[in-house]
Amino acid sequence: NAGVTQTPKFRVLKTGQSMTLLCAQDMNHEYMYWYRQDPGMGLRLIHYSVGEGTTAKGEVPDGYNVSRLKKQNFLLGLESAAPSQTSVYFCASRLAGYNEQFFGPGTRLTVL
């Protein structure tokens, strides 16, 4: 049982480049989340999904897109990266009917 995994672990982009972060979970959880973590600000919700084929905006969705084509995967895309998107990105998942979230190890993204 790998839990929640994220790829890549680190990435450096130039302004305007695009990339996709992959989150995968093997716990058959219905709900999945993408957060960003910035110093002194805790975790802020970017987008989330309550099931395959459905996504919704969180607290800070601008500049990001997501897709949930398979239940176990949740992709976060940056179409045109900006320095303000330099952050650590965490994926999490949760089983319906329970309120504990399980987190991945994070992706550290730097946009130059």
Place this chain on the structure above:
Amino acid sequence: GNSVTQMEGPVTLSEEAFLTINCTYTATGYPSLFWYVQYPGEGLQLLLKATKADDKGSNKGFEATYRKETTSFHLEKGSVQVSDSAVYFCALISGYSSASKIIFGSGTRLSIRP
């Protein structure tokens, strides 16, 4: 809206000292409360939780009691170790539905000196 406020860090203590990290919350209804821990270079791990008033969550020597009258969920440990050095996040969630989202505090960095 719901919110979580926790004491600012960093907090630096000597090994075997007593630890308190304060957390207060604002929420409608009866939220569940959590403490998550983030060790260097890792993701967040659930440390303990409490789902109703007066519940005490405990794990690895850490404890926190859900106090509805003071809307608090302070984290305590009687004797800290160097291995407890990490960032600690207080969090809450109201409900169990798909619309229920977890709200995090800003985190408190704890450093323990040998």
